Amino acid sequence: MSVPYSIKDQKSEFSQNLMVSTAGSGPASSKIPIIAEHYVSERARKTLDIVEKFVEEECIPADAVFHQQLGEGTAHRFSTHPKIMDELKEKAKKLGLWNLFLAKGHFKEGAGFSNLEYGLMAEYLGKSRTASEATNCAAPDTGNMEVLAKYGTEEQKKQWLAPLLAGEIxxxxxxxxxxxxxxxxxxxxxxxxxxxxxxxxxxxxxxxxxxxxxxxxxxxxxxxxxxxxxxxxxxxxxxxxxxxxxxxxxxxxxxxxxxxxxxxxxxxxxxxxxxxxxxxxxLGAGRGFEVIQGRLGPGRIHHAMRSIGAAERALEFFLARINDPRKTPFGEQLHKHGIMLERVARSRIEIDAARLVVLNAAIKIDQTNAKGALKEIAEAKVLVPTMALTVIDRAVQAFGGAGVCQDTPLANMWAQGRTMRIVDGPDEVHLMQLGRNENKRGVGLKERIDWQTKKTAEIFKQYGVERPDPLALNRVSGKAKL
Ligand SMILES: Cc1cc2nc3c(=O)[nH]c(=O)nc-3n(C[C@H](O)[C@H](O)[C@H](O)COP(=O)(O)OP(=O)(O)OC[C@H]3O[C@@H](n4cnc5c(N)ncnc54)[C@H](O)[C@@H]3O)c2cc1C
CATH class of the missing domain: 2.40.110.10 (Butyryl-CoA Dehydrogenase, subunit A, domain 2)
Structure with missing residues (x-):
């Protein structure tokens, strides 16, 4: 099957710097966490910068237009899709920003990036309502295309995968x-x-x-x-x-x-x-579990990285709001009120820490597969939505009434973010699995700690210090004096 659009089609003039303010930081490729840098190819770095520019300069400004055009000229909002989306898709195709999610080594149909490389890109896609669909990287199509690419017959691929890859359906x-x-x-x-x-x-x-x-x-x-x-x-x-x-x-x-x-x-x-x-x-009757399990691993990382992007965008709104010179409660701009800077600092720490957890999971998938990275994927799945909701909520609070209405994307981002604690398995299911697996170490750890305690008592003895053995004392029903 041919690849509908390839990264080779990139227009080089687009890979220049951002036209909009970089807001005091360099391009996306300069912000890749050091622990991930080693795994990111030069081609992926270049594409990452193009993704950032496409999102900041094309998609984010188009988001409000997309909402405005919903159902335009028809009976209701589900009758048609906004025209602006088709324009964005054309631009994305020309830039080679298409089907970025299909991981290399697993699928021949994608743009040839690893899960880590696409994860870095997905963060930027997560900043905009329109960016994921514009690049043909939107759920649930991504997971569905993976199912068809992985398990579909040639006939099924021809009938459904090809038009999905081309963004026609x-x-x-x-x-x-x-x-x-x-x-x-x-x-x-x-x-x-x-x-x-x-x-x-x-x-x-x-x-x-x-x-x-x-x-x-x-x-x-x-x-x-x-x-x-x-x-x-x-x-x-x-x-x-x-x-x-x-x-x-x-x-x-x-x-x-x-x-x-x-x-x-x-x-x-x-x-x-x-x-x-x-x-x-x-795949065959009775093999439904295999199919859904094969579908969910990388998808959870995509969701998580988009949520990191949403959290970054919320922090950007937060920073813009506390530096708005028109708003001076009690005589000072908000950034002069210490509690706000503490919230900014906490948000920075929490986003950066969560990103490392997701990228670690993406690297593990690349080096093994989704099954080999179950623990890391579950960690990211639980950690990131809660983090993102906290950061978005801080930004909402800084905006006051404006934060909960339609004048910023924050209210919608919170609603979307909240669903991430339920979709693809609620938090509790992942926590139960993680807890169970972690607990398997419990008996061995008890033995190790007992052994170490005994050894400590022996060392004390060698130094001539009589120290009661806590293990023995515990056995005398906790009545002993220390
Ligand atoms: C915005 C959105 C989009 C969605 N998109 C899709 C989609 O495209 N396709 C699709 O098939 N589904 C989709 N879903 C459904 C989603 O995957 C399910 O809602 C989710 O799997 C939970 O299933 P449930 O709603 O039946 O809740 P239940 O299974 O009834 O669970 C309810 C609650 O019980 C608790 N719980 C569950 N298990 C445990 C446990 N082991 N220990 C303790 N507590 C537990 C959790 O708090 C959980 O939230 C979507 C949901 C939302 C909100």
Whole structure:
């Protein structure tokens, strides 16, 4: 399969410095953390600077226009997509900023960057509402393209992956259901029944992100194909369902803290005897868990790095606000009030620390694979959204009333950020897994600490110091005197 656009198409004149203020710091490539620098190629550094310039000078100024154009000239906000997006996509293609997310070594279809290199770029994409889609790096298409590239048949790739890679259509991933706790995917109930050479689907899904967009042509659906299988991990399958298949009804779009996220949207959808041929099955019946596990690893890093970008943008707004000469509560600009500078400092520390955790996970994926980096991915997945929400909240506070209304992107960023603690597995699921694994060291550590305590007592003895052995004392039910 050919690569629709390649980084070789970059226009060299665009790789010049930022036209807008660099705000006292150098280009993106000069800010790569030292521990990551060694792993970043020259080509990725150049592209990173182009991504930064594209986001700062093209996408961020276009964000408000995108919102303004939603549903323009049509009955409602989900009827069409803003024209400005097509213009941004053309610009991004010309710059070679296209399909940056498909990691080299794993996929031949992408722009050939590592997870670390794309992670650095995703941070900048996360600063703007329009940047990820403009570069064909928006969820859920990214994860869906990975599924098709990794597990799709040649026919499935031709029919769905090629137009997705070209940015001609969009897609949705349908796993979550309204009637069951979907953070545990063994609960998924949408029934897939084999009839001759077809699969017939019945059930309902919600939070089907992207299904509101008229360009969304394909659903990747998880359902139960073998409820009697002894292994709960082999009862599920993942199947491709064209969005216009008879029997599919989109009932409504769910809102996120009141935001409709148009034209993308989050659909509540039912399946009533929806029939698709066996050739739509991904990887094979009963292999749904393999598919969803293969889908989620790098995607979590992409989300995390975009959240780092959102936190950086919130800090930029925060700094701009506390230096606004028009606003002088109690006779001083806000940066003269010490508490604000402390919040700035804490935000700087927390963003920088969280970035290192995400980049570490990206390096680990590059050096092993998503499975080999489970711990690091989970750490980033839990840490980053909470950090980003704290930083965004500090910026909101500094803006006062303006912070919670539509005059800055902060309120929307907070709403988006809050969902990150729920999507792709709620915090608790990752914490439980991390806690369990960490706890496996507990028994060995108890033995080591006991041994060290005993040895300390022996050393004291050699020096002629009589010191009660705390281990022995504990055994005498804690009544001993020390
Ligand atoms: C904006 C947004 C976009 C989304 N996009 C998609 C999408 O495109 N496709 C899709 O399929 N889904 C999507 N989702 C759904 C999301 O993945 C699920 O909401 C998530 O997996 C949680 O499942 P649930 O809502 O069924 O909650 P439940 O599974 O019912 O969990 C509810 C809560 O229970 C608690 N909990 C769960 N497990 C544990 C545990 N082990 N220990 C302690 N507490 C626990 C957590 O606090 C959790 O939040 C999206 C959700 C949102 C908000």
């Amino acid at each position: 969009r897609s949705a991933f349908l796993m979550t259901e309204p009637d069951v706790a979907s953070s545990d995917a063994t609960n998924i109930t949408l029934r897939m029944r084999k009839e001759g050479n077809d699969w017939v689907l019945n059930g309902s899904k919600w939070w089907s992100s992207g299904s509101g967009d008229p360009r969304c042509k394909i659903y990747i659906v998880m359902g139960k194909s073998d409820p009697e299988n002894k292994s709960v991990y082999k009862q599920q399958s993942v199947i491709l369902v064209p969005a216009d298949t008879p029997g599919i009804t989109i009932h409504r779009m769910l809102s996120v803290y009141g935001y409709d996220d148009a034209p993308h949207g989050h659909g509540h959808i039912s399946f009533d005897n929806v029939r698709v041929p066996d050739t739509c099955m991904v």
